[in-house]
Amino acid sequence: MGSRRTSLLAVVLLAAGSLLLAGLIVIAELRDDYALGGAALGAILVAYGLIALFLRRLGLIGPRRAEGK
Amino acid sequence: MYRRALTWLLRQTVKLDVYINRIYPSDWNPLYYTGGLAHFFLFVLVLSGILLFFYYVASLDGAYASIRYLSEEVPYGFLLRGLHRYAADGFIVAVLLHLFRNWFTDRYLFARDGPWISGMFLLILGGFIGVNGYQLVWDQRAQAITEIFVAILRAVPLAGAALVRLFLGSEGVSTAMLPRILFLHVGVASFLYVLLWWHYVRLRHPKIWPPATWVLLLLGVLVLLSALPGTRPTAGVPAQPGVRVTSYPLDVFFLLPFWLASYLPPGVVAAGLAGLLLAGYVIPYLRREDESRMGPRHAGVAQVIDGNCTGCELCYYDCPYDAIVMVPSPHPGLTKAAANRKLLAVVIDSRCVECGICVGACPFQALELPRFLEADLMRRVTEAVRAGAPA
Numbered sequence: 001m002g003s004r005r006t007s008l009l010a011v012v013l014l015a016a017g018s019l020l021l022a023g024l025i026v027i028a029e030l031r032d033d034y035a036l037g038g039a040a041l042g043a044i045l046v047a048y049g050l051i052a053l054f055l056r057r058l059g060l061i062g063p064r065r066a067e068g069k
Numbered sequence: 070m071y072r073r074a075l076t077w078l079l080r081q082t083v084k085l086d087v088y089i090n091r092i093y094p095s096d097w098n099p100l101y102y103t104g105g106l107a108h109f110f111l112f113v114l115v116l117s118g119i120l121l122f123f124y125y126v127a128s129l130d131g132a133y134a135s136i137r138y139l140s141e142e143v144p145y146g147f148l149l150r151g152l153h154r155y156a157a158d159g160f161i162v163a164v165l166l167h168l169f170r171n172w173f174t175d176r177y178l179f180a181r182d183g184p185w186i187s188g189m190f191l192l193i194l195g196g197f198i199g200v201n202g203y204q205l206v207w208d209q210r211a212q213a214i215t216e217i218f219v220a221i222l223r224a225v226p227l228a229g230a231a232l233v234r235l236f237l238g239s240e241g242v243s244t245a246m247l248p249r250i251l252f253l254h255v256g257v258a259s260f261l262y263v264l265l266w267w268h269y270v271r272l273r274h275p276k277i278w279p280p281a282t283w284v285l286l287l288l289g290v291l292v293l294l295s296a297l298p299g300t301r302p303t304a305g306v307p308a309q310p311g312v313r314v315t316s317y318p319l320d321v322f323f324l325l326p327f328w329l330a331s332y333l334p335p336g337v338v339a340a341g342l343a344g345l346l347l348a349g350y351v352i353p354y355l356r357r358e359d360e361s362r363m364g365p366r367h368a369g370v371a372q373v374i375d376g377n378c379t380g381c382e383l384c385y386y387d388c389p390y391d392a393i394v395m396v397p398s399p400h401p402g403l404t405k406a407a408a409n410r411k412l413l414a415v416v417i418d419s420r421c422v423e424c425g426i427c428v429g430a431c432p433f434q435a436l437e438l439p440r441f442l443e444a445d446l447m448r449r450v451t452e453a454v455r456a457g458a459p460a
Contacts, residue, residue, distance in 0.1 A: 038145060043289065045292060046293065049281075049283070050282075053097070056094050056097055057094060062096065
């Protein structure tokens with residue numbers, strides 16, 4: 001149960017962080033700061049990857065045979 | 070000694086798998102997708118390479134300028150270059166992980182020698198293409214590695230001078246050189262897909278793509294490495310033919326032989342590389358004489374127990390190596406379930422890798438691995454469980 005709560009919290013935090021990073025990409029585009037935009041894009045992809053991983057740990061995506069405990 | 074070392078490495082690999090499975094869901098364990106990861110990096114390489122091709126000028130005067138223009142003037146051009154650069158490193162790392170994992174878990178023996186040999190070719194060509202990629206930038210590093218590469222080529226007995234002329238287009242660095250290197254870089258890269266076909270041809274369900282989380286994570290890491298100031302690829306100092314280059318940044322994944330060549334004679338480095346490759350090619354055949362003493366490591370080609378086979382085709386669909394075919398049954402089976410069968414499973418010996426998947430797939434006990442009988446396995450597992458010791 002504790003592990004599920006941690007995973008859920010991680011998903012929420014990562015989703016909030018991704019939203020901020022998306023805002024950062026927009027700001028970087030407006031300022032023509034491609035390095036910042038690129039870094040934010042990389043970070044958002046990492047965050048999405050981690051969200052997918054935590055969703056999988058929660059059993060919400062992917063085959064569920066590994067869970068059940 | 071060799072067998073004992075491999076057994077130890079097999080145990081460590083399995084321990085690592087178990088440890089990682091505690092962190093990730095087992096079907097997303099990246100170590101189960103090392104081949105898929107290599108394929109993912111290759112996909113990024115091809116896609117970014119096609120886009121880079123539109124900007125690259127393959128001439129001694131234009132190459133460095135075109136790379137610099139892409140990196141500094143084109144919006145997000147540095148990302149494109151960085152993705153290509155770091156995906157190449159990722160490809161080599163994934164291929165090496167794939168190679169060592171399959172070596173340590175015995176997935177290179179007997180009918181699996183084809184994927185092993187094609188994999189060795191993929192590794193060699195991948196390394197060669199990577200070195201070519203560094204030469205295409207035509208900065209001082211490119212100049213230095215070209216000089217060493219030419220010295221290594223010259224050290225090849227009999228054919229050395231001809232190989233140098235073929236590579237450079239003349240006796241020394243000339244305008245014909247970079248188009249040739251570009252052709253080698255792109256042409257050989259296309260050939261990688263032919264080798265991949267050979268690598269996959271025997272597999273029915275190859276895992277050629279990693280799970281979504283790894284695609285996103287690795288793509289993110291590649292983009293981050295390409296964008297962050299400390300790791301963003303830079304154009305370096307332009308090449309100056311005739312001026313001796315004393316130091317240049319080293320890439321451990323591709324340029325290690327060139328680093329060695331600054332301490333050892335080029336001929337020794339070339340011979341060392343050739344020896345290493347030869348060892349790679351003979352590995353699957355080193356233990357062929359030893360089949361009878363391999364125990365569970367060599368379970369024997371799967372055998373169909375004719376009387377039990379019902380012709381249900383479950384083994385045919387489950388075998389990932391296309392090693393089972395269904396033929397019209399010449400006579401009825403012996404059991405009640407097999408009495409009215411229309412088909413009979415037949416194992417193609419040369420394709421069977423002795424994995425036992427068909428044994429697990431068959432609900433009628435119609436398949437066995439002769440040196441690893443299901444009943445023996447059950448007995449050993451039961452004994453081990455009773456004794457509280459690992460099997």
